[in-house]
């Protein structure tokens with residue numbers, strides 16, 4: 001079946017017991033046991049819940065993995081996946097990973113003895129230099145946030161396989177509609193389901209998909225042990241969001257391409273970062289591994305004051321944290337997603353106080369351009 005069909009027909013489109021054309025919200029903590037000596041599929045909602053299972057099966061199907069796991073947030077998923085490694089292990093991580101991932105690696109996981117080396121994973125030589133005798137995994141994000149840097153998944157995942165490393169890809173920006181890392185050789189895919197999968201800025205969610213049952217069991221042990229699980233209502237919202245993923249993301253992506261091209265020609269814009277632009281570094285690599293450029297783009301204005309004026313003036317786009325919703329959101333990485341990254345490190349990565357990130361929603365592209373034009377002509 002084609003991907004569009006799988007979004008709607010994923011095996012859970014009809015409740016077998018009632019015929020309900022929608023996954024019931026099983027708002028229960030526990031399950032009556034018909035025989036206390038025999039195991040049964042569901043016994044306690046931290047360990048498993050039928051509503052959650054529908055989402056877990058769905059994301060596993062869409063990412064083409066063996067098993068899926070749902071969490072209360074993207075960070076819940078990432079923290080739980082990192083929990084499968086032993087003290088004394090080392091992992092290689094993209095230097096511009098999501099700020100929250102950077103933060104937990106540098107605080108909690110460092111304290112608990114999981115070492116890491118952050119490096120430019122778009123360059124295979126840098127990855128090769130980062131490997132150590134205790135390296136167990138590589139954590140990639142492509143396109144990265146907020147500069148949409150591209151890592152060649154084939155090269156990096158081959159390297160991981162040759163060195164027996166568990167490869168993890170944060171696929172939040174692309175979703176399985178545009179990029180399926182497991183099909184390219186990744187062992188684990190993680191998501192913030194808060195973004196495009198949920199899609200309506202109304203729910204926090206996280207997901208992890210394992211290529212094999214064996215890796216799945218490791219993740220399940222942390223999910224069940226730490227309990228960073230979502231409630232059934234939140235799961236229901238993500239399941240509902242996934243049904244319209246293709247329609248939403250393709251519309252937003254189309255507008256993002258128009259807006260990126262328009263920004264390139266604006267006199268008050270210094271540079272534009274969008275994998276769909278011919279000028280974008282790694283564009284060809286990106287289109288070898290992904291079916292589209294996505295709906296997130298970043299750009300730099302000329303001064304910090306111009307950035308402040310932009311945020312003060314925009315009226316359609318919401319100045320806010322997050323992305324992937326039906327509403328267009330403008331973020332200020334230095335104060336929001338990357339506020340936790342030390343200033344000199346930020347500057348080195350190019351995450352400056354003139355950088356603005358846009359997540360394009362479902363408004364008319366022309367209306368958004370008018371809004372941005374007014375805001376850019378402020379100073």
Ligand SMILES: *Cc1c(COP(=O)(O)O)cnc(C)c1O
Nearest residue numbers: 073074075076098172192194205
């Ligand atoms: C938002 C985000 C996360 C974290 O997800 P939460 O749902 O906010 O916990 C992780 N990775 C990426 C790429 C994100 O955009």
